[in-house]
Amino acid sequence: MDKENKMSDQRRQRQLQKIGRETQAEFESTRSQLQQRKDYRPEWDYFLDLLMRLFYPDALQVAVDKPVVEHLCNQAPFELFHAMGVHPARLGSGSFNVVRVSSSRLPVLMCPYLKATMGMFELHGGSRLDRLYHVVPTTCDWVVKFPEMADTVQTTCFLELPHLREDEKGQKRWLEEIYGLVRFLEHQTGRKLKRKALKASVQTFMHAWEAVGRLIELRRRRLLSGIWFMVAINSFLLDPIEIWTEHVLKLLDAIQSDSPQPLHQGLFLAGSPIVFPNFKLLNLIEAAGMDVCADDLCTSERIWPGGVCYDNSSCHGLLKTLAERYHRACICPTFADNERRFNSIFNTLEQHRIRGVVFHVLKGCHPFDIESFGLEPKLKQKGYKFLRIETDYVEEDSRNILTRLEAFSGI
């Protein structure tokens, strides 16, 4: 009996090593592809190195030299973690290969992004990062069940996300949740939340937000391609925030110094997250002669909650501000009262004269799946092009998607 277990364990190990190698190769190749692009510039290497940390989480651990908090969605305020002396990060990756690690034990329909995340954990023996916690805002069902399915050894803190936020009840409940998070972190780290620290952290991130804002502006003006933008934002929080910000600023200066020519037809990419190294859709969009110049992906523009503005610098005031900024201002489709999400999309389209929306639906991503049907008629009635692309972490449908995208660009 033991013998068989040992056998199976060994087989498992071999499989993991195999997938590990392939995944690594996938990372490397994606990276080298990016480096061979003609609009590549050396400033990007920093960000590409960061992205590799999705595969080598220990490197991240070493770099930040703090307890790392793995958060799943964007509703938990980064500033708060930072003020508590821990480092928040999204360790999920978009790897095609790593999905295979755990897919056998998971629902077929499950969000592939989470499958990949889970696979990466398993690949690294789950708890390689010392003192790692999970913070899980309960957005969609997959996320809610994630810790259960991943049965991680790390302690997990759930944030009950009120799906109604236009009323007082929801806002109060969320504030309570944030206070709960504070207590959790205080308990885990054994230090108290200091007002000054929180204020400083807010300012630190404000500088990051300003930099990201400039990046967005650049891309809006079609001066920065969608893929590179994604590279920059995907690497967010894979390094101490201050250093990352500096590099973004350097990059901005570098790009603006030699004024590049505007790229081709820009379009708006909505829907499920896209994470390095899975840039399939972005590549196809470029192949079809278009480029993403705006998006609302939670791994891209939406990590930018806009500037955090507060008039009340007390600890409570700051917490309230952060709570609202990450809850009321969040345009994740998981919320029930979300017609303002459409507003924000229409705004961007109008202001930057974008004519087309490509709606990316990952298999099993119900919130976006549902929403795409609500959005389509609204957009078409306003005279915008709309293309819904449902896909998975597989390469085989690239040809089909490309055909659609080409036709789409022709409309």
Place this chain on the structure above:
Amino acid sequence: MRRSSKQTCKLPGIGNRLVFKRSLIPINEFFKPRSSFDVSIIWIVFILLWPAMATSGSDLEVGGLCPQYVWIDCAQQSRHKNGALTQYYHISHNADIRPDCLDARDYKVLYRFRIRSKPKKHPYGFDLVTPKEGYYSSPVLCGKDGLYFTIKSEGNNIVEVFVVASCGRKQFLAHVIHPIFGKAPHEKPVQKGAAQLPQGLPRLRLGPKFSVRSMYMQTGRAYRFEYMSKYTTAKSVSILENQQHMASLTVSDDGTFAYTPPHDPKLDRSGPYDYKQTVVLVEETGAKREYATTHTLLLHRSYLSHNRLNPGLILFGAVFLAVSLIVVFNRKYRWI
């Protein structure tokens, strides 16, 4: 403005027990008006007696009796359409007899404005003008309440009024000084009048430090008077309210004396606009005449002297503390 009590408007003597005791002639009884019929009869009698009167000398002496003193009694005001204000004054005295309209000519009313108003400006902006001697005179009229005269003011003015009269050996001089708040849009500039005060009369001046604010006369504030006469004989100063003797004062050698009207509960109870009239009477005997000089003070209730600062501060502190504690301890989240 509003009159505080009607008695001050009534003529003195009427229905006054004291008067009957001192009266020698029952004519008073006879003269006491009971109805309009009596009044008419009295009229007829006087008209018949007219020639005799005419010959009997031009003073107040009626049946050999003179009033002890004469004072000015501020009566009602009436506002004109254009906002100008007319102030009515009664000429009152404490004679045992009822003065008769024919005496009107024996009274001389002079007045002048002490101040020119600048309505555009803040009260601070008033400037005080003491015009050269030179007065307006106002005709003395007769109403059913007796003798009266009026002064009309277009704008905000402080008016200083004199009533001069004599009776036998007695020489009367009554003062009053008070503000009249005219509101006429285009008030005419106050130019100095033509009439003059008769020479040689003693004067009772409010002051010597005459300030605009002291025109709003209040109880509980000291008022200094200056009595100027050429005689050095003893002077008796008495304070009268509705002819009741309230207090007596002594005049210092330099002819000044001060009077601090006590707080009046009745005034305090009633509103801020009510006032009472207190008469300051100075009597002195000169070489061959007796001088009775009065000054009528329009006294309001004290504006400030009832303010209790410390209790106020204590209350303020207490409430402040109480509310603070409630707020601080009924908190849901941390304050800092």
Place this chain on the structure above:
Amino acid sequence: MVTNLRLLTQHVMFLVLTYGGRFGISLGSSLPCFSCPYVLGNGGTCYLMALQGNWWGLQMTWANLMSVMGLQLLTHLGVFILLVIILNKYWCGWICPFGTLQDWLTYLRRWWGIREAQFSWLTKDRLKVIKWILLAYTLLIPLLIAHAGWHYDLHLPFCRSICPAKPLMPLFIGQTRHLALDSTNTVTLVFSILSVSIAAGMLVGMFFKERFFCLFCPLLVLIHIFRNVSPVRFEKNVAGCTGCGNCHRMCPMDIRDVHEQKTDKDVISEDCLLCMTCAEACPEDEVLTIKFFKWRLFSSSRKYMTRRFTKKKVSHG
């Protein structure tokens, strides 16, 4: 920076309205802001005083009312309305000296890092009624004095029994007189006790809650009545709102309407002070716009907002 401009205006106006009279400045007695008449040597006075005074004047016959007195009443009213129409709510957010005083308290609170007190939405809505009640009180009592023969010591009921500016503002010219209890008679005593207690309570309230008194200000109501005839416009491009809630959070009066408005573009709500804080905090371009006639004075923009709040410019924040 809108905020700095506003602070400047507020402080200049505070000096002008509190001490202006000493330098011959007089802006009349129909100002739609709490420039207290009890501050001797002020540069113009609050209309509420004149208003109560004028009603007080109604004890005159209507015939007289048609005369110069009535004319005066009407001029006061006319001037007031004119001022209100020209600069509608700007009087509250940019000029009112008592508002400035409240802001000082708020800055002090922020400086100490004390958080703002919070009302539940329900409480907030219930409080709205109070200013109407106070307005009624202000207008009715003088009428009753004039026509129902109520006691004269009840005159100027708002100033003398409610308004916290009466006890507090004269302190700026070193006059503590209005903190005293007036024991002349029962009415004055009650009035002064009310006045002093309310002032004390309000002082605490104004420290813990930004612009606390403005929640109850009857003048605010009077000003609000004329918002539609005023050229001052505060509009929202409802289609552009992404509902971040900054406007609600930053608003000194915690007004929700701007955030909640989804159909109508006019968002000057009853409590609005036109301090423009919400417009500054709005991260969406051109969503909140303040106009005078058709000229836009300020319009929200993401750039402005990020710049303003990145460079620690948050006032005392």
Place this chain on the structure above:
Amino acid sequence: MSIKVGIDLGSTAIKVVFLENREIVWKKVVPTIPGQAQVANDLISEGLSEIGYSPDQLDDPVVTGYGKSLVHDAGKVIDEVSANALGVFLLSDHKARTVINIGGQDVKVIRLSEAGKLIDFKMNDKCAAGTGRFFEVAGRILDTPVDDFGDLGQSSADTVNISSTCVVFAESEIVSLMAKGIERQPIIRGLHESLARRIAGLAGNHDIEDEVYLDGGSANNRGLVAAIEDELCRDVHVLPYPQFSVAYGAARSLDSMM
């Protein structure tokens, strides 16, 4: 006098058309085999020789279809959806408003404006269900040439229900039906109907315009057309040479540019 050439490198067949002032002067279809570029070049030269023109009279060929990226010296490349739309629109002299293309590996439902502008299109996902491939597989099992399907299908009055549209499952389902001894005709009819259902589902019956045109190789199949008409409750037109409309559109795309 120049010749325009349109090449449609489809997944199952390669079609070439020659146009001389907008008329098809020569056309040919061959099954797709590796080395499509070579095949295409051979076809062109073959066509030239047949109609007797010299290469310099050719405009640059316009290439479309899955294989288009494989042909490097193509003068112009156009995506198949646009080419398809244009082709059908022109061939139907500006009547067509909806085009249903049953290709080798995919099904497209294309909507056109009156001006023939591409408004919107739907396309099957990666699954090949309901495509031409479906018939090829069925043909192999029933060992019947696909071209006969039309007549056979219509010849039978009764039908069988074939539930699965997935090529693979359909295969096994047909086998089991045949094992039960059911004739080919009802089975073929059943196939047509199941395919029609599938296509109607994709087209979204409500939001397609009238003037529906069916093209692609399978459009020659009368039985299928009938089934689709039945399913869509609309007349479905078929062009004379439905296989070539894409290539034609590609060829015409040049002068439609001007």
